[in-house]
Amino acid sequence: MxxxxxxxxxxxxxxxxxxxxxxxxxxxxxxxxxxxxxxxxxxxxxxxxxxxxxxxxxxxxxxxxxxxxxxxxxxxxxxxxxxxxxxxxxxxxxxxxxxxxxxxxxxxxxxxxxxxxxxxxxxxxxxxxxxxxxxxxxxxxxxxxxxxxxxxxxxxxxxxxxxxxxxxxxxxxPTLREPSGLAMSSRNSRLDTEKRLLAADLYKILQNLRKILLEGNIGVNEARELAVQQLKKIEGLTIDYLEVVDRKTLKPVKNLSGKVIALAAIRLGKTRLIDNIKI
The missing domain is CATH 3.40.50.620 (HUPs)
Incomplete structure (x- = not known):
């Protein structure tokens, strides 16, 4: 080598x-x-x-x-x-x-x-x-x-x-994940045990957002807002953004026509984490 x-x-x-x-x-x-x-x-x-x-x-x-x-x-x-x-x-x-x-x-x-x-x-x-x-x-x-x-x-x-x-x-x-669902990242090493468990909730919330969107009973903005409120309930977590966007332009979408992805960035203490899920 x-x-x-x-x-x-x-x-x-x-x-x-x-x-x-x-x-x-x-x-x-x-x-x-x-x-x-x-x-x-x-x-x-x-x-x-x-x-x-x-x-x-x-x-x-x-x-x-x-x-x-x-x-x-x-x-x-x-x-x-x-x-x-x-x-x-x-x-x-x-x-x-x-x-x-x-x-x-x-x-x-x-x-x-x-x-x-x-x-x-x-x-x-x-x-x-x-x-x-x-x-x-x-x-x-x-x-x-x-x-x-x-x-x-x-x-x-x-x-x-x-x-x-x-x-x-x-x-x-494809993204690799820990057994908890947390996306693997070098920054995960900066999380203590408690924060690592909290961080795993991000992907669970994204999965739930995907489920709600595919069910089609409410619109994209309303579903996104529900996910944001779920994240806000996590102690010590701050949200940079959570958006449902077009996979090519990364611009927010109002419906699920075309290829769509939900992108999120959060902070737990001084550690910033990102994740996403294709819809």
Whole structure:
């Protein structure tokens, strides 16, 4: 297994593969790997000849320095896991390698970056768009594997690839959950036992919202409001948003015509969690 810590090293390795005909899959992560990440790695290992996994806590997508500093890091454990799985390359660049002094160019998706999570985390998706494009330019994979838990991020990356003519296929992968229903996330490690149980209620409420909507006895707005009121009853939980939206535009819908998804973001103490359910 190769471990590269700079874009120059990664690009040199990628150039050396040009004549081999081997395909490359890419799984971008911020480390602190859990089973959800590993499911993406398995999907890449199954589809591609070689798999690259990035381990990089991207500072430009954090609007709160305290959140960035508190983000869980376990790079040695992550390396061991990935080596045991048969990953070909770990790309763990430094901040200086990704964002050299004097860098003035950033990337932003206009239509999707400032709604939902973007409204509550200013500049977050500008950081996501920029780091993803830098990584794709260095790694040049055939496929990039992304989890559907971060659905807004998934749609934004799909737009980047389409609009900027990036020669890569985005492969969406289903959300993995703990036995309680809680979506797997590196941030879950910051929850104590009590908060972890409370966090699991988010998915139960989303499941109930889906059930009510499919029954069709009340409208989307009324059903959404019922779910919001259920969330408000959970002690210590604050709501950033809960919206029922079109899967492509992420704009709120008034009915269930077309493909629809419910997206939610909550906070338990200082820990922010997101989840969704397709309707």
């Amino acid at each position: 190769n471990i590269f810590t700079s874009n120059d090293e990664m690009q040199l390795y990628r150039s050396g593969l040009e004549s081999s005909g081997q395909t490359l899959g890419f799984v971008p992560t911020m480390g602190a790997l859990h089973e959800g990440h590993l499911s993406l790695v398995r999907a890449s290992l199954e589809k591609a000849d070689l798999t690259v996994v990035s381990l990089f806590v991207n500072p430009t997508q954090f609007d709160d320095p305290e959140d960035y500093n508190a983000y869980p890091r376990s790079i040695e454990k992550d390396k061991k896991l990935l080596e045991e799985m048969g990953v070909s390359v770990i790309f763990a660049p430094s901040v200086e390698s990704m964002y050299p002094s004097g860098m003035e160019t950033f990337v932003e998706n206009v239509s999707l970056s400032n709604i939902l999570c973007g409204e509550f985390r200013p500049g977050h998706f500008r950081g996501v768009c920029t780091v993803v494009l830098i990584l794709l330019n260095s790694i040049r994979p055939q496929w990039i594997f992304l989890g559907e838990k971060d659905f807004q991020q998934l749609r934004i990356v799909e737009n980047i690839v389409k609009d900027l003519k990036v020669n890569v296929e985005v492969v969406p992968c």
